[in-house]
Amino acid sequence: MNRNGLGRNKGWHRIMHGRGFRVTAPREAVLSVLEKEKTHLSAKEIYAKVIVIEPSVGLTTIYRTLEMLAEMGVINRVEIGDKTTRYEIKSNSSKHHHHIICTNCRKVIDYSEFSEEEKKLFTKMTKNIEKKYNVKITGHNVQFFGICLDCEK
């Protein structure tokens, strides 16, 4: 175990080396926070949790690390319409999903139990769009807006 209590040789650890990036304490701390947190965290929220592990880390480094991880494909950026980007890790337990967003309190619910019908249709839609508009589709983002149970009163 290393200084952060994380096992070494994680998947991203090897990926970072592979891309010529150095494995540093701030980066390990950000990843450890994202790994144990299931919610969608803002840079500032991540920062607050990181400085508990590594008190000397600056907010700038959090932003840089998040940009790098997103670039590497290790995390997803999540936009929920309040001009603050949130982040979530892409692990094998948390796969591609859509979001349900409460327009009142901005709570986010993950929605990943897609039916076969839904999966098939999204595949078909993607193909149709590629053919019709001559574009190469690389991904999609689906948000459902509404009012959550807590806010409904």
Next chain:
Amino acid sequence: MNRNGLGRNKGWHRIMHGRGFRVTAPREAVLSVLEKEKTHLSAKEIYAKVIVIEPSVGLTTIYRTLEMLAEMGVINRVEIGDKTTRYEIKSNSSKHHHHIICTNCRKVIDYSEFSEEEKKLFTKMTKNIEKKYNVKITGHNVQFFGICLDCEK
């Protein structure tokens, strides 16, 4: 015809009166810009076009007017992932649609020719989500990301 060359008693004109809002030159100018422009415009782009019609209008008023029109349901806010909100008018000719966004040049293509299958599935998905998560869904936002023809070289 009034000072802006727009016919009076437009739909939104009556709506504004109905809600106790005053019909002013800046508001008419913003609407006239959004009515003749099919693309998704940022506040600054709208501002640039408005001051041609009404040179004294300030950028602040553009923002306020856009917020009001979105609140009234006359226009849509469009987010394309570059932290600048864009706006499009909701006319009977431009109904609900999804967006195809080039991640390279941020061009936006409207996609509104939904198949019956797509329409049905989105209705069903909405109902499922409402039942499963106990939320009242008020809308959805779908984006497909990709590389457009121009950027593909």
Next chain:
DNA sequence: CTCCTTATTGATAACCGTTATCAATAAGAT
């Protein structure tokens, strides 16, 4: 292990889209 190169870091200032403030202006009801 030690040295060296250079990626990375943290503090700080800058950036940029958007909002708040507030006195001056003008819709539109009377």
Next chain:
DNA sequence: ATCTTATTGATAACGGTTATCAATAAGGAG
């Protein structure tokens, strides 16, 4: 024409994110 008050424009402030740059440290070479 008058009066109330919503609206406006100039300006400053705000908040999330980036750029700058000297100091630090990861990790390869020896």
